[in-house]
Amino acid sequence: MRCVIMQPTFIPWSxxxxxxxxxxxxxxxxxxxxxxxxxxxxxxILLDKKRFLLTLKVSRGPISRKISEVELSSExxxxxxLSRTLRETYGRHPFKESLEPVLETLxxxxxxxxxxxxxxxxxxxxxLLGITTKKRKSSExxxxxxxxxxxxxxxxSLKCDEYLSPAGxxxxxxxxxxxxxxQVELTFQNFNPGPYSQLGSKEFVSHLSIVDIMANIGPQAAxxxxxxxxxxxxxxxxNE
Numbered sequence: 001m002r003c004v005i006m007q008p009t010f011i012p013w014s015x016x017x018x019x020x021x022x023x024x025x026x027x028x029x030x031x032x033x034x035x036x037x038x039x040x041x042x043x044x045i046l047l048d049k050k051r052f053l054l055t056l057k058v059s060r061g062p063i064s065r066k067i068s069e070v071e072l073s074s075e076x077x078x079x080x081x082l083s084r085t086l087r088e089t090y091g092r093h094p095f096k097e098s099l100e101p102v103l104e105t106l107x108x109x110x111x112x113x114x115x116x117x118x119x120x121x122x123x124x125x126x127x128l129l130g131i132t133t134k135k136r137k138s139s140e141x142x143x144x145x146x147x148x149x150x151x152x153x154x155x156x157s158l159k160c161d162e163y164l165s166p167a168g169x170x171x172x173x174x175x176x177x178x179x180x181x182x183q184v185e186l187t188f189q190n191f192n193p194g195p196y197s198q199l200g201s202k203e204f205v206s207h208l209s210i211v212d213i214m215a216n217i218g219p220q221a222a223x224x225x226x227x228x229x230x231x232x233x234x235x236x237x238x239n240e
Contacts, residue, residue, distance in 0.1 A: 003160035148176035
């Protein structure tokens with residue numbers, strides 16, 4: 001039983017969905033500290049051929065608050081501005097309809113929780129991509145511990161015998177060295193995203209939000225892309 005544990009981030013990149021697709025149990029790590037200017041509230045799109053950070057506006061609160069405790073700003077214009085930016089950026093792309101999960105969530109003022117907002121979008125894209133992995137929030141598990149200890153305890157509570165980690169966490173996981181003495185195998189993601197067609201851009205810009213991939217190549221090709229990190233045009237497949 002393989003477990004993946006990730007913070008609920010805003011319109012994540014393809015590697016995030018690669019992790020979800022490879023998990024038997026996926027846990028949204030929502031009871032850790034909120035960090036300003038992190039992927040928890042922003043992500044990159046391709047605007048005017050350049051990387052541009054699209055950022056959610058959150059309400060003010062204590063520095064020590066958890067992700068699950070963060071509320072989105074009640075000021076309405078930021079939602080309208082983000083929606084307009086997405087429509088203007090991807091409105092002429094071949095699969096512009098794939099923006100709907102984000103646009104619909106932005107238009108729903110009843111979703112005030114940052115965590116719930118991000119999860120709603122992630123779940124919608126999982127549906128479009130045919131990803132059926134079981135998911136739950138870490139706040140539902142009542143797990144204690146910091147860093148690697150917390151991750152390991154979550155795996156144990158779900159009776160998982162493998163933890164698949166993003167490569168970026170290798171440093172602290174190996175430094176803490178808790179998995180080597182446990183019954184849970186520690187493995188690392190190996191996902192190297194290659195280029196795909198980006199409308200209006202001659203030079204490929206990598207590691208953008210899933211919305212860029214979906215708007216450019218559509219759900220079917222994106223499903224293959226998040227599994228392999230590569231994109232093959234349909235006519236190439238026919239010729240082969």
